[in-house]
Structure formats: structure tokens, C-alpha cells
Amino acid sequence: MQVFLTGATGIIGSAVLDAMIKGGHPVTALARDPEKAEKLAAKGAAPIIGELGMPKTYGEPVKAADAVVHAAFEASPRGVAKETQALETILSAMTQASQADGKPRVFVYTSGVWVLGRSLKAAEEDSPLDPPPHVEWRPKHEEMVLSAFSASLRTVVVRPGIVYGGGRGIIADLIKDALNGLIRVVGPGKNRWPCVYDRDLGELYVRMLESPMAAGVIHATDEADERVMDIAEAVAAHLPQRPDIRNVPLTEARKKLGTYADALALDQRVRSPKARALGWTPTQTGVINSVPRLVEEFRNAQRE
Numbered sequence: 272m273q274v275f276l277t278g279a280t281g282i283i284g285s286a287v288l289d290a291m292i293k294g295g296h297p298v299t300a301l302a303r304d305p306e307k308a309e310k311l312a313a314k315g316a317a318p319i320i321g322e323l324g325m326p327k328t329y330g331e332p333v334k335a336a337d338a339v340v341h342a343a344f345e346a347s348p349r350g351v352a353k354e355t356q357a358l359e360t361i362l363s364a365m366t367q368a369s370q371a372d373g374k375p376r377v378f379v380y381t382s383g384v385w386v387l388g389r390s391l392k393a394a395e396e397d398s399p400l401d402p403p404p405h406v407e408w409r410p411k412h413e414e415m416v417l418s419a420f421s422a423s424l425r426t427v428v429v430r431p432g433i434v435y436g437g438g439r440g441i442i443a444d445l446i447k448d449a450l451n452g453l454i455r456v457v458g459p460g461k462n463r464w465p466c467v468y469d470r471d472l473g474e475l476y477v478r479m480l481e482s483p484m485a486a487g488v489i490h491a492t493d494e495a496d497e498r499v500m501d502i503a504e505a506v507a508a509h510l511p512q513r514p515d516i517r518n519v520p521l522t523e524a525r526k527k528l529g530t531y532a533d534a535l536a537l538d539q540r541v542r543s544p545k546a547r548a549l550g551w552t553p554t555q556t557g558v559i560n561s562v563p564r565l566v567e568e569f570r571n572a573q574r575e
């Protein structure tokens with residue numbers, strides 16, 4: 272399948288790119304600057320210089336692709352509006368292209384488990400949504416994607432858990448803080464984070480493209496239900512010099528992190544039955560068991 276990928280330099284997109292290339296799918300990837308484009312080319316992708324907010328830069332490669340994976344997101348006040356524009360562009364270009372050449376297309380949109388809100392009873396794909404303010408805009412974007420489903424356009428909304436592995440992201444930041452001597456946990460840390468290993472997630476995206484069964488919302492979590500404090504303790508215990516762990520009250524964390532603090536404080540249990548029905552079995556079954564690997568991956572990423 273010819274794949275067009277946005278966000279290929281990001282945490283999720285880079286794992287998706289690696290998995291697509293390993294799976295034998297040619298990838299055209301959107302990059303924001305020539306230096307990043309070069310890095311993507313070195314990994315085996317065909318880069319295109321463009322920007323989510325400038326639909327003309329990627330309309331044609333979207334039409335030429337059998338599948339589009341959207342894993343880009345701009346973390347700025349304009350991020351949500353740019354994503355709305357990108358979704359409108361991609362969904363309409365794919366529908367038009369399929370009508371013109373009669374070939375069906377697949378679109379995979381990257382959402383996240385936070386839209387589910389607090390979920391003490393294990394949430395599945397049909398569970399009601401209760402997004403915290405940080406992602407309250409997201410259900411509308413999911414709906415845009417789901418409602419574009421047709422005989423010629425198969426649409427998938429993936430909701431990954433917090434991604435671990437490599438040198439970036441929430442878990443990698445926790446490892447970084449631990450190596451610097453102080454882990455900060457928002458609240459008492461009794462809340463559970465649904466998580467997923469980056470390479471397992473990449474492999475799931477390949478399955479979603481390849482399987483005609485994959486449609487609608489699909490969760491991507493390792494189902495380990497680990498408490499944040501237990502994750503922090505496991506990282507601390509593994510290091511030769513034990514860091515301190517400080518529980519930061521939510522009200523104090525909000526002052527520094529804004530609405531992001533509430534997302535980090537969510538207590539969630541999230542199941543992924545639809546991913547498992549595609550034959551997906553995560554190789555890493557939780558952060559705690561993977562700590563030695565994750566610290567090594569983090570250190571390797573720092574050397575790159």
C-alpha cells in the first residue's frame with residue numbers, strides 16, 4: 272500500500288514509519304523542514320516539505336496514496352484549528368480521489384485515550400466519552416473522521432495510551448527527571464495510566480491498514496493498569512542513584528502545567544479488544560516490567 276504519513280518525525284509517527292517500512296509499505300512523509308526531510312529519507316521514506324496549515328502542500332500526495340495516517344499535531348494555540356483544516360483537506364481529497372479512480376482508500380486518525388476521561392470500569396471502544404478540558408475539542412475531530420466512513424473510504428480512529436519507548440514522551444521525561452535526581456508526580460499517584468510501547472503501536476497501525484476489518488474506534492493499550500506511583504518507584508529502584516519522588520498537589524501542578532495537569536491526574540483503565548481481534552499482541556506488557564529496556568532506550572536516544 273502506498274502510505275502518506277503526517278507527523279513522521281514525532282513520537283508516534285516515527286514508530287509508524289519504522290513499522291510501515293518494515294512491513295514493505297512505501298511511505299511518503301510530510302516534513303516541515305529540509306533537515307527533517309533528510310532524516311526521513313535516510314529512514315527510507317519519500318519526504319515532502321509542507322505544513323498542516325497549508326493544505327496545498329499535501330493535497331496531491333494525499334490523493335495519490337492508498338492510505339493516509341495522520342499522526343501530526345502542533346502543540347500551539349493554533350494546533351486544534353490546524354488539525355480541523357488538515358482533516359477537512361485529507362478527508363475530502365481522499366473521497367474525491369477514490370471517486371475518480373474507483374480505488375478504495377483507508378484513513379487512520381490518531382486520537383488518544385484521554386477523551387474517555389476517568390474510567391474506573393475498564394473502558395472499551397464503545398464506552399461514553401468524558402474528555403478533560405485539555406482534549407475537549409478532540410471528540411469533534413473523531414466524529415469528523417468516523418462520519419466520513421463510506422464504501423470507498425475506510426476510516427479508523429486510534430486511541431493510543433501514553434506511549435513509552437525511545438527518548439521522548441511522558442515516560443521518557445519521567446526517566447529523564449529520575450536521572451536528574453527528582454521525579455515529580457501529579458497528585459498522590461494512585462491513578463492508573465493506560466500505556467503502550469511505541470514499537471507495538473507502530474505494528475498495530477500496519478495491521479489496521481492491512482485488515483479490511485479495522486474500522487471505527489480502536490484502542491491501543493497494553494492493559495497493564497499500572498499506577499503512576501508504582502511506575503515512578505520502579506524507575507527509581509532501577510537507577511544506581513535513587514532519585515527523590517515528590518507528589519505535587521494538583522492545584523500546584525495546574526499553575527505550571529495548566530489543563531495538562533488534569534490529564535496527567537486521570538485514573539483510567541482502558542481495554543483494547545478491537546486491536547486484539549486484529550491479532551495484535553503487545554510485546555511489552557507494561558512500563559514496570561520494561562524499565563531496564565526503557566532506561567537503555569532513553570540513554571541511546573540521548574547519544575543519537
Ligand SMILES: NC(=O)c1ccc[n+]([C@@H]2O[C@H](COP(=O)([O-])OP(=O)(O)OC[C@H]3O[C@@H](n4cnc5c(N)ncnc54)[C@H](OP(=O)(O)O)[C@@H]3O)[C@@H](O)[C@H]2O)c1
Pocket residue numbers: 277278279280281282283284301302303304307321322323324342343344345346353381382383384430431432433434435439440441
Ligand atoms: N505521545 C503520546 O503518548 C500520545 C498518546 C496518545 C495520543 N497522542 C496523540 O498523537 C498525536 C501525535 O502525538 P506525538 O506524541 O507523536 O506528537 P509529537 O512527538 O509532538 O510529534 C508531532 C509531529 O507533528 C509534526 N507537526 C507538528 N506541527 C506540524 C505542522 N504544523 N505541520 C506539519 N507537521 C507538524 C511534528 O513535526 P516536527 O518534527 O517538525 O515538529 C511531529 O512530526 C497527537 O495528536 C497526540 O495528542 C500521543
